[in-house]
Amino acid sequence: xxxxxxxxxxxxxxxxxxxxxxxxxxxxxxxxxxxxxxxxxxxxxxxxxxxxxxxxxxxxxxxxxxxxxxxxxxxxxxxxxxxxxxxxxxxxxx
Amino acid sequence: xxxxxxxxxxxxxxxxxxxxxxxxxxxxxxxxxxxxxxxxxxxxxxxxxxxxxxxxxxxxxxxxxxxxxxxxxxxxxxxxxxxxxxxxxxxxxxxxxxxxxxxxxxxxxxxxxxxxxxxxxxxxxxxxxxxxxxxxxxxxxxxxxxxxxxxxxxxxxxxxxxxxxxxxxxxxxxxxxxxxxxxxxxxxxxxxxxxxxxxxxxxxxxxxxxxxxxxxxxxxxxxxxxxxxxxxxxxxxxxxxxxxxxxx
Numbered sequence: 001x002x003x004x005x006x007x008x009x010x011x012x013x014x015x016x017x018x019x020x021x022x023x024x025x026x027x028x029x030x031x032x033x034x035x036x037x038x039x040x041x042x043x044x045x046x047x048x049x050x051x052x053x054x055x056x057x058x059x060x061x062x063x064x065x066x067x068x069x070x071x072x073x074x075x076x077x078x079x080x081x082x083x084x085x086x087x088x089x090x091x092x093x094x
Numbered sequence: 095x096x097x098x099x100x101x102x103x104x105x106x107x108x109x110x111x112x113x114x115x116x117x118x119x120x121x122x123x124x125x126x127x128x129x130x131x132x133x134x135x136x137x138x139x140x141x142x143x144x145x146x147x148x149x150x151x152x153x154x155x156x157x158x159x160x161x162x163x164x165x166x167x168x169x170x171x172x173x174x175x176x177x178x179x180x181x182x183x184x185x186x187x188x189x190x191x192x193x194x195x196x197x198x199x200x201x202x203x204x205x206x207x208x209x210x211x212x213x214x215x216x217x218x219x220x221x222x223x224x225x226x227x228x229x230x231x232x233x234x235x236x237x238x239x240x241x242x243x244x245x246x247x248x249x250x251x252x253x254x255x256x257x258x259x260x261x262x263x264x265x266x267x268x269x270x271x272x273x274x275x276x277x278x279x280x281x282x283x284x285x286x287x288x289x290x291x292x293x294x295x296x297x298x299x300x301x302x303x304x305x306x307x308x309x310x311x312x313x314x315x316x317x318x319x320x321x322x323x324x325x326x327x328x329x330x331x332x333x334x335x336x337x338x339x340x341x342x
């Protein structure tokens with residue numbers, strides 16, 4: 001099964017100055033994904049990353065939040081930050 | 095993190111790879127005009143379970159079936175359905191994953207059903223050739239970028255395009271491990287492959303433009319210009335002097 005980064009995925013950056021950090025994928029356009037984490041990359045200006053520099057962090061998808069950000073509906077950065085952190089913690093506990 | 099497998103672990107992957115190949119061979123024998131893709135899914139599921147293995151796609155991120163059955167302009171991740179009937183002249187890409195004793199096998203083939211046009215035949219042939227071109231010079235120490243370079247060069251020299259939004263992957267105890275294996279790229283770039291790494295190389299070649307659309311079901315990926323696409327995949331292990339194909 002081909003690997004694809006999709007909207008709503010939680011991903012880890014593996015290249016660039018943000019390597020190692022976890023992000024939420026807001027949208028994907030061909031080989032680029034637009035990602036936010038609510039702290040360093042906020043919802044008003046997602047970071048454009050090459051999908052080959054991202055790896056899927058978990059099988060959890062937060063599609064509702066990603067869809068809202070993509071459509072310009074205001075979502076608090078704290079909400080994104082909390083969502084990303086919560087999933088990160090859950091995974092570490094497992 | 096990229097995992098390097100021991101010889102014993104690769105032997106386990108050989109087993110799951112063999113089962114994966116058997117499923118594809120079985121589907122190749124059974125596939126015919128008038129069948130639904132759901133019937134193919136049932137054949138695969140029954141066979142895998144009868145071998146004491148498990149279909150790794152089933153339940154993966156909520157995927158509802160044991161195989162991906164992608165027809166014509168569907169690049170990958172077509173969900174088998176009772177409503178999708180295979181017709182004469184279609185390309186049917188079947189992707190299957192098997193987990194046996196905790197080790198994964200992943201492979202895909204594109205089957206030509208009935209009287210298939212010359213263009214589609216060429217597309218399938220070139221897609222297979224892309225895979226074999228990619229592994230031709232692979233060995234311990236080869237840069238990962240060489241795979242993408244070979245696939246892209248061969249596909250584009252034949253007038254086709256390479257999908258960018260989906261990539262191959264490392265494989266082992268998990269279906270999707272590191273590294274990411276794109277079907278495009280520059281020669282001599284990327285990490286160096288090591289003996290014992292196991293990866294799934296999967297050229298997805300489009301007859302038209304390389305852009306694809308993700309459908310609202312969250313899985314199905316179609317070519318943007320709705321021209322046909324072909325898919326060929328094998329799980330391979332890097333050895334000292336070359337590669338071993340585990341699913342062929």
